[in-house]
Amino acid sequence: MEKFTGSFTQQEPIPEAGVAAALAVMQHGRLHRYNTVGDEIAEAALLEEEFASVTGAAYCLALASGGYAMTTALRACGIGHGDKVLTNAFTLAPVPGAIAAVGAEPVFVGVTQDLVIDLDDLAAKLDQADTLLLSHMRGHICDMRQLMALCDAAGVTVIEDCAHTMGATWDGVPSGRWGRFGCFSTQTYKHINSGEGGLLISDDATGMARAIMLSGSYMLFDKHRAAPPPETFATIKYETPNISGRMDNLRAAVLRPQLAGLDRQCRRWNERYAVLQDGLRDTPGLVLPTRPPEEGFVASSFQFLLLDWPAEAVTLVLKRCKDRGVELKWFGGAEPSGFTSRYDSWRYAQSAPMPASDRILAGIIDIRLPLTFSLDDCTLIARIIRSEVSAVWQSC
């Protein structure tokens, strides 16, 4: 019986240019972003400038994590204790966690079979909050024109969680450019890798000035380049607390060459996705989410649904695949495990039952697609999943 022996958590090494740049930072010792000599420009400031240029944003701020980028965006929008924030029921723990971190409460919005936020459910709940923290979970992007029209009409501010959509677009517009803020992660499993890290983008001068002060700029905001002009900080610098969460020059140095190679990496992810998709198409009992032509996705992971399957049958598929070296994650498990949890696992946040979303979540199977997998690896993985899903489907 065929077995897969690769690792689902092994990313590619940092490119040589990133290793060399990191070494240079370590050799000169000026790791703190504000520790520069003469007219030297810090790696963190250069990264911000480059990411702003790649996304077309006016401003960019490099931060300690994607989660910190989200809390900073929420704080910069004035969200605090007791406020309610709409967010996806299908997302990962750092998203409701960011809402809880500012003392606010999530209001969960359902998920569709195509794994995007349910716009009908959103429309029904828009009167419950002034802000939506929209998670483009696992890279699935909803109809952004429709979502923005709904939110604009209701006066709801949109903050985008783009942890899984760096390099992606909807209708040609980069993810993170629709809302007031776009929040990105550079944690190891994301599209560029500095171990931990985050990037925040915006066109809103006041909001970004607040974010820079929040991140801990020690009044050194004039050392930023992709930042609003110093006069924007005139009163904000007195009014905004320092909640340190800056990115350092070492991480920025590691990231800059990866950002330069992002387009190529996105293409490579999508080649792998296409192979898996082709291999799993028309498997009885297995549903693939539809991806509309406007969605310029970056598939660093792959999802399918075993919709309405009994839990024991899904568990059996997971076990049989695992025995053949293919690690699948399931959003329908009774207990949150590893990186996988569900809105009803976050007991600090109240949630009303969402039966339609529960049905979808109970069927979602998730696979990481690291670029260390070859196209042949993906063909083999698809073959293994197809045969195990088919075997269990026929026996149920």
Ligand SMILES: Cc1ncc(COP(=O)(O)O)c(C=O)c1O
């Ligand atoms: C959907 C989603 N949003 C945000 C984040 C936050 O990223 P970080 O780990 O950098 O805080 C993650 C990280 O796993 C995530 O999966």
